[in-house]
Amino acid sequence: MAELPGSIREAGDLLRARRATAVELAEVAIERAGVDPYNAWLLVSAEQARAQARAADERIASGDASPLCGIPWACKDIIGTKGVETTAGSKILDGYVPPYSATVVERLEAAGAVMIGKTNLDEFAMGSSNENSAFGPVKNPWDTSRVPGGSSGGSAVAVAAGEVCFGLGTDTGGSIRQPAALSGVAGMKPTYGRVSRYGVVAFASSLDQVGPFGRTVEDIALVCQALFGVDPADATTMPLPSEDLCRDLERGVKGMRLGVPREYFVKGIEPGVERAVRAAIRELEHQGATLLDVSLPSTDHALGVYYIVQPAEASANLARYDGVRYGLRVEGPDLVGTYKATRGAGFGPEVKRRMILGTYALSTGYYDAYYVKAQKVRTVIKKEFDDVFARVDALVTPTSPTVAFGIGAKTNDPLAMYLNDVFTLPVNIAGLPGISIPCGVSEGLPVGLQVIAASYQEATMFRVAAAYERATEHHRMRPPAARAA
Amino acid sequence: MSEIDARVVRYVADLARIGLTDDEVERFTSQLSVVLDAVGKLREIDTADIPPTASVLPLANVTREDEVRASLPLEDVMRNAPTRDGDLFRVQTIIEERPEERVRG
Numbered sequence: 390m391a392e393l394p395g396s397i398r399e400a401g402d403l404l405r406a407r408r409a410t411a412v413e414l415a416e417v418a419i420e421r422a423g424v425d426p427y428n429a430w431l432l433v434s435a436e437q438a439r440a441q442a443r444a445a446d447e448r449i450a451s452g453d454a455s456p457l458c459g460i461p462w463a464c465k466d467i468i469g470t471k472g473v474e475t476t477a478g479s480k481i482l483d484g485y486v487p488p489y490s491a492t493v494v495e496r497l498e499a500a501g502a503v504m505i506g507k508t509n510l511d512e513f514a515m516g517s518s519n520e521n522s523a524f525g526p527v528k529n530p531w532d533t534s535r536v537p538g539g540s541s542g543g544s545a546v547a548v549a550a551g552e553v554c555f556g557l558g559t560d561t562g563g564s565i566r567q568p569a570a571l572s573g574v575a576g577m578k579p580t581y582g583r584v585s586r587y588g589v590v591a592f593a594s595s596l597d598q599v600g601p602f603g604r605t606v607e608d609i610a611l612v613c614q615a616l617f618g619v620d621p622a623d624a625t626t627m628p629l630p631s632e633d634l635c636r637d638l639e640r641g642v643k644g645m646r647l648g649v650p651r652e653y654f655v656k657g658i659e660p661g662v663e664r665a666v667r668a669a670i671r672e673l674e675h676q677g678a679t680l681l682d683v684s685l686p687s688t689d690h691a692l693g694v695y696y697i698v699q700p701a702e703a704s705a706n707l708a709r710y711d712g713v714r715y716g717l718r719v720e721g722p723d724l725v726g727t728y729k730a731t732r733g734a735g736f737g738p739e740v741k742r743r744m745i746l747g748t749y750a751l752s753t754g755y756y757d758a759y760y761v762k763a764q765k766v767r768t769v770i771k772k773e774f775d776d777v778f779a780r781v782d783a784l785v786t787p788t789s790p791t792v793a794f795g796i797g798a799k800t801n802d803p804l805a806m807y808l809n810d811v812f813t814l815p816v817n818i819a820g821l822p823g824i825s826i827p828c829g830v831s832e833g834l835p836v837g838l839q840v841i842a843a844s845y846q847e848a849t850m851f852r853v854a855a856a857y858e859r860a861t862e863h864h865r866m867r868p869p870a871a872r873a874a
Numbered sequence: 875m876s877e878i879d880a881r882v883v884r885y886v887a888d889l890a891r892i893g894l895t896d897d898e899v900e901r902f903t904s905q906l907s908v909v910l911d912a913v914g915k916l917r918e919i920d921t922a923d924i925p926p927t928a929s930v931l932p933l934a935n936v937t938r939e940d941e942v943r944a945s946l947p948l949e950d951v952m953r954n955a956p957t958r959d960g961d962l963f964r965v966q967t968i969i970e971e972r973p974e975e976r977v978r979g
Contacts, residue, residue, distance in 0.1 A: 693913040714955060724968050741887075742906065744890050765927075
C-alpha cells in the first residue's frame with residue numbers, strides 16, 4: 390500500500406473486508422509523516438501507533454465494526470497525550486510529558502483509532518497562519534511559499550497532504566475552519582459544550598472547542614460521533630441524549646431555508662473567494678434550498694468583542710506558567726523575577742501581546758470599559774444569531790475573506806492578521822457549530838464555504854454540507870505536491 | 875487614539891509578570907494602540923439595558939458527588955518539575971525570616 394484511502398469510510402471498508410490491516414495503514418501514515426516536507430509534525434509517535442494498530446487489528450479480527458477502529462489520525466499538539474510530549478507550540482512547554490490524556494484522546498483510543506503523532510500549531514493556538522509556532526511555520530502544500538492558515542495548521546496539512554485520514558484541532562476563533570479552508574479540506578467546530586476540553590491546554594475557555602479535520606462531511610460526522618458527549622471532568626459539557634449525527638447526510642437540502650448574511654460579503658473579501666462562495670450558494674439553491682437574504686448587523690463588532698474576551702481569558706489561563714511545577718524555568722533574583730524571566734524567555738511575541746492586552750482589559754479602571762462592554766456586545770451578537778435561526782435552518786458564508794497568503798506577509802501587522810477570522814469568530818462568540826468545506830479554487834488556491842447552524846443542530850449543518858459535497862467534486866481536489874507523490 | 879503608551883505597557887507587563895525588552899515595549903506599544911483603537915469601536919453600541927454574557931450554555935451550578943478517587947501517580951506529576959527536592963517542588967524563598975519573629979515559632 391503506497392497511499393492512504395481517501396476517507397475514513399473507504400479505509401474502514403478495506404479493513405473490515407480484510408483487504409488491508411490497521412498496521413499497514415499505520416505504516417503508510419508513519420512513513421508519510423516522517424518525510425512530510427511542510428513542517429506539519431512536531432512528533433511522530435511511531436511505536437505507540439504500531440501498538441495501537443496491532444490492537445485495532447485484533448479488534449477487527451474479532452468482529453469490531455467501530456468506524457474509527459484502525460484509522461490513522463493526527464493530534465494537534467495542544468491536546469494532552471499521556472506519555473507523549475505536548476508542547477502547545479511553545480518553548481515554555483518544551484519537553485512537557487502529560488501524566489494523563491485529554492478526554493478526546495481517550496475517546497478516540499477507545500474507538501480504536503490510531504494516533505500517528507502530534508502536529509504543529511501557532512503557540513498556544515494564538516494565530517491564523519501557523520507562523521507563531523516556536524518550532525517554525527507550517528507550509529501550505531498547495532504553494533509552499535504560503536501559510537496553511539492557523540492555528541491548527543499542522544493537522545489541516547497532515548490531512549490535505551494525505552498523511553492521515555483525519556486530524557483533531559481546536560477552534561477558539563476559527564482555528565479549525567480557517568486552516569481547513571486555506572488547505573482545501575473539511576474542518577468543523579462543534580457547538581460550545583459538545584466536546585470535553587479536559588486535558589486540552591487552555592487558551593480562552595469560553596470559546597475553545599475541539600473538532601475534526603477530514604476529507605468528507607461524513608468523516609467529520611463519524612469523528613464527532615466519537616467525540617461528543619458529557620464529561621464529568623468538564624462542567625461545561627452539555628448533558629444531551631446521544632444522537633446519530635449521520636442521520637440526515639443523505640436527505641438533501643430540498644425545502645430547507647438557508648440564510649445568506651449580507652455582512653459576510655463586504656469589504657476585504659477577495660473577488661475570487663466571493664465568486665466561488667456565491668457559486669456554491671447557487672448550487673445549494675439549485676438543489677432545492679430556499680435562499681434568504683438576512684442581516685446580522687453587529688457582525689462588524691465581533692472582532693472587537695473577540696479581541697477583548699479572548700486575550701482576557703488567555704491572560705488568566707496562561708498565568709499558570711510559573712516555572713515551578715512544569716515547563717521552562719529561568720531563574721531570576723527572586724520568585725517574581727523568576728516568573729518574569731521565565732515568561733519573557735518562554736513566550737513568543739504574539740502570546741506576550743495577548744497577555745498584555747488581556748491583562749489591560751481586566752485591570753482596574755478598564756474592566757468596565759473593555760471587558761464588561763465586550764460581554765454585553767457578545768449578548769447582542771448572540772441574540773442576532775438566535776433571531777435569524779428562528780427563520781432559517783442554516784447560514785452559508787465564506788470561511789475566510791482571502792485564500793492562503795504568503796509566509797511573512799502579515800507578521801508585523803497583528804490587526805491585519807486578526808482580520809483573517811472576521812467570518813469565523815462570531816460563531817465562537819455565540820457558541821454555535823460551524824463547518825468549512827472546500828468549494829473551489831481562486832488563483833489556484835482552495836476556497837472554503839462555511840455552514841453555520843443553531844446550537845446543537847450539527848446534524849442539520851452536516852445535511853447542508855453533505856448535499857453540496859455530493860453535487861460537486863471540490864472535496865476531491867488534492868494539492869499538486871500530494872498528487873505528484 | 876487609545877490611552878496606551880510605553881509606560882502603560884511596562885506597567886501591565888509587570889502586573890502579568892512578563893519580562894519585556896525595551897525593543898518589545900516599543901513594538902507592542904504601537905501594535906497594541908492599533909488593536910485597541912479597533913476594539914474601541916464597541917463604544918459606539920448602546921448597551922445600557924443589556925446584560926453581559928456570563929456563559930453561552932444554559933447550565934448553572936453543575937455539581938457531582940464528592941467521592942474519593944485515585945490521584946495521578948506522584949512520580950508522573952513530579953517528573954515535569956524544573957527543580958525538585960524529592961517529592962516537593964523547589965521554589966525560591968518568598969518569606970524573609972527576621973530574628974524577632976522566630977520567637978513566635
